[in-house]
Amino acid sequence: MFILKGIEQLENAIAKAKKVRPRVEFDRFGRYRVSGSKGYYTVICRKDERGIKTVACTCKASERGLPCYHSAAALSLHIGLARRQQTA
Ligand SMILES: [Zn+2]
Numbered sequence: 001m002f003i004l005k006g007i008e009q010l011e012n013a014i015a016k017a018k019k020v021r022p023r024v025e026f027d028r029f030g031r032y033r034v035s036g037s038k039g040y041y042t043v044i045c046r047k048d049e050r051g052i053k054t055v056a057c058t059c060k061a062s063e064r065g066l067p068c069y070h071s072a073a074a075l076s077l078h079i080g081l082a083r084r085q086q087t088a
Pocket residue numbers: 041057058059060061062068069070071
């Protein structure tokens with residue numbers, strides 16, 4: 001799991017996601033399944049009551065607190081959905 005402070009920290013992960021092009025499946029708002037080298041990973045995007053955003057993925061990189069490309073791929077969908085919710 002890592003704390004999302006800004007898009008800069010995801011630059012490398014986004015670049016990898018663009019190259020790998022994983023499949024992102026919507027489960028429910030804030031919960032996505034992303035295809036990886038060993039099947040699907042689950043990515044959870046949360047915002048707590050203080051406004052701190054956290055992203056958790058079930059892969060090894062995320063366990064070590066690194067932003068992985070699964071998280072980057074899920075976040076691009078999540079951010080789009082969050083924007084649409086705010087404007088609705
Ligand atoms: Zn991951």
